[in-house]
Amino acid sequence: MNLTESIKRPTLHEELVERLRNLVVEDALKPGEKVPEKDLCESFGVSRTPLREALKVLASEGLVVLQANRGARVAEVTREELENTFPVIAMLEQLAGELACRNLSDAGIAHIEKRHDAMVKAFISRDRKSYFQANQDIHNALIEGAQNEILESHHRMLAARVRRARFMVNLSEERWAQAIQEHEQMMEKLRARDAEGLGQLMKTHMMNKYAAHIKAMAETSDEVEQH
Amino acid sequence: MNLTESIKRPTLHEELVERLRNLVVEDALKPGEKVPEKDLCESFGVSRTPLREALKVLASEGLVVLQANRGARVAEVTREELENTFPVIAMLEQLAGELACRNLSDAGIAHIEKRHDAMVKAFISRDRKSYFQANQDIHNALIEGAQNEILESHHRMLAARVRRARFMVNLSEERWAQAIQEHEQMMEKLRARDAEGLGQLMKTHMMNKYAAHIKAMAETSDEVEQH
DNA sequence: AAACGTAATTATGAATTCATAATTCAGTCA
DNA sequence: TGACTGAATTATGAATTCATAATTACGTTT
Incomplete structure (x- = not known):
């Protein structure tokens, strides 16, 4: 057993990145669709801050597209x-x-x-x-x-x-x-x-x-x- | 000219991702060093929210490492x-x-x-x-x-x-x-x-x-x- | 009725606040 | 003196608040 291995305790936003990624990959959120920030916050029971952090990460992976002042959309696969x-x-x-x-x-x-x-x-x-x-x-x-x-x-x-x-x-x-x-x-x-x-x-x-x-x-x- | 091309207006966190990435690549922030959240906020003149969003993105790129409740460190190049x-x-x-x-x-x-x-x-x-x-x-x-x-x-x-x-x-x-x-x-x-x-x-x-x-x-x- | 302009509403980006975990520091005892 | 304990301080994660941009709803005009 490796004792130097750090304890795995996922932070809220990491958990959300996982979950959101799944929603996109599993096609629960369809390409081109707006990501419903408010609804997702409610259904996950978290505030907007960690959810938005997660969206930024997903955007850097190219799974969603951020439009300034217009929120996030699921990226289209062109x-x-x-x-x-x-x-x-x-x-x-x-x-x-x-x-x-x-x-x-x-x-x-x-x-x-x-x-x-x-x-x-x-x-x-x-x-x-x-x-x-x-x-x-x-x-x-x-x-x-x-x-x-x-x-x-x-x-x-x-x-x-x-x-x-x-x-x-x-x-x-x-x-x-x-x-x-x-x-x-x-x-x-x-x-x-x-x-x-x-x-x-x-x-x-x-x-x-x-x-x-x-x-x-x-x-x-x-x-x-x-x- | 492509008129369908959207207008480029970088949001705060995108700007910060760029700047922070440079600090890391240009070695102004050294590997293993703690990322001084407070100081950077002051010198960039922004609040912690966008800066932290940027750190999440940099983490997903592997440039920094996030430790729960202990902030971000510049990733070591092993x-x-x-x-x-x-x-x-x-x-x-x-x-x-x-x-x-x-x-x-x-x-x-x-x-x-x-x-x-x-x-x-x-x-x-x-x-x-x-x-x-x-x-x-x-x-x-x-x-x-x-x-x-x-x-x-x-x-x-x-x-x-x-x-x-x-x-x-x-x-x-x-x-x-x-x-x-x-x-x-x-x-x-x-x-x-x-x-x-x-x-x-x-x-x-x-x-x-x-x-x-x-x-x-x-x-x-x-x-x-x-x- | 259709098109335009304007006000009301909502959504978004970012600042601020708040609770808690981590760290520092002072004081105690061996 | 030096290690340990616990309070004070600081840093962090996340919620909330706030200002503003975008969208919708409504009323006016032709």
């Missing part, structure tokens, strides 16, 4: 923002792959292997919910496995901004199969502890995910136009 | 943090190099060429101040040239954390010459708009900078031990 974000996430995932190969313990790899198997099973039975969960677990384990806090925090920030695009819901059958295949390859590289290889694959995997998202978006807007 | 930060910056620079090659205008490249020449001149006359300035300008121009706001903001955040290490002061003659050579190569790739090539070089350039820093640190601590 096409341009996604276009800019994906390449950055892809680079971070590449680095994470490289580092995870070097720094993960055998047990850590074994754990990912288990989640991978669960993910494949979920794919076979077309259980989207379990699939997404396993997929998420694998990516998180790889990021954590990199053992680089800076990398992790920046990845988390970017992932939060992107997750709101909810691009996973319109996962096509093709893309799903392709993603599984990519994950198979990733596992091979991880088992072989081929750092460069895994990094390269993770980068590509992320960019393919983006491409699929763009494609799905285009198709959706086509449908809309037809109405 | 060896481990540097070790984690450099590879991440290097990846971002790689991406910036690739994107800059594709997105910079010819005029943009010409401008960088000018600053490069100024940098070489400064090297020849061993004018450290001008050298650092030109170097900084070149890197900034390349990051901006990537035309990716997400990339830019995350790079800025990380650069701020690292700049405080003041690793540039102990620039050895060897490393200096090597850096110039690397910059020459970078210019070649940029002129040729070789995106992959420039990206690769910028990544390596950053990691070499890190290696030189580590070496300089080791030598400094050796000297200390001899005393």
Whole structure:
């Protein structure tokens, strides 16, 4: 046990940052919506001061936008923002792959292997919910496995901004199969502890995910136009 | 001109974030030091509320550390943090190099060429101040040239954390010459708009900078031990 | 009725106040 | 003298208050 570790007692505003972030990521507060300061204060039972502090932090993370004298709005996820974000996430995932190969313990790899198997099973039975969960677990384990806090925090920030695009819901059958295949390859590289290889694959995997998202978006807007 | 662009009128806390960030990066507030809330309020002529809001933001950027009921301290730059930060910056620079090659205008490249020449001149006359300035300008121009706001903001955040290490002061003659050579190569790739090539070089350039820093640190601590 | 202008209301940014935790300092006792 | 105790002081987190900007509601005019 590390006795130098400081006692964890979250302050009010830290707690609020967490909660508000969830509201935004979970889509309880929709993009473009005004953040109802007063209501939130009441439902959380806090005064405006800590809530506003939390909003400032969220703004610096890009999850909300502050307009002088007009309060905060949930940031819109623009096409341009996604276009800019994906390449950055892809680079971070590449680095994470490289580092995870070097720094993960055998047990850590074994754990990912288990989640991978669960993910494949979920794919076979077309259980989207379990699939997404396993997929998420694998990516998180790889990021954590990199053992680089800076990398992790920046990845988390970017992932939060992107997750709101909810691009996973319109996962096509093709893309799903392709993603599984990519994950198979990733596992091979991880088992072989081929750092460069895994990094390269993770980068590509992320960019393919983006491409699929763009494609799905285009198709959706086509449908809309037809109405 | 874009008429939809909102009017820029910085609020108090945004202004303070800027100013405080500078105080930390410029080393006016030293790592580990307590941030003197009261004094800063007086010298800036503001109340504690906006200043504290600014501190929360700086904390989320990792520049200061908040301790519950004990205020804020300037974050220490640990060896481990540097070790984690450099590879991440290097990846971002790689991406910036690739994107800059594709997105910079010819005029943009010409401008960088000018600053490069100024940098070489400064090297020849061993004018450290001008050298650092030109170097900084070149890197900034390349990051901006990537035309990716997400990339830019995350790079800025990380650069701020690292700049405080003041690793540039102990620039050895060897490393200096090597850096110039690397910059020459970078210019070649940029002129040729070789995106992959420039990206690769910028990544390596950053990691070499890190290696030189580590070496300089080791030598400094050796000297200390001899005393 | 639609458009404009103005007053009332509300929301926001920032200062101030308040309760409490942390720190300093003085006094006591070994 | 030096370590400990507890009161006084200070600093901090959060609530409240206050001034002002933004929004809404209303009335007037055409």
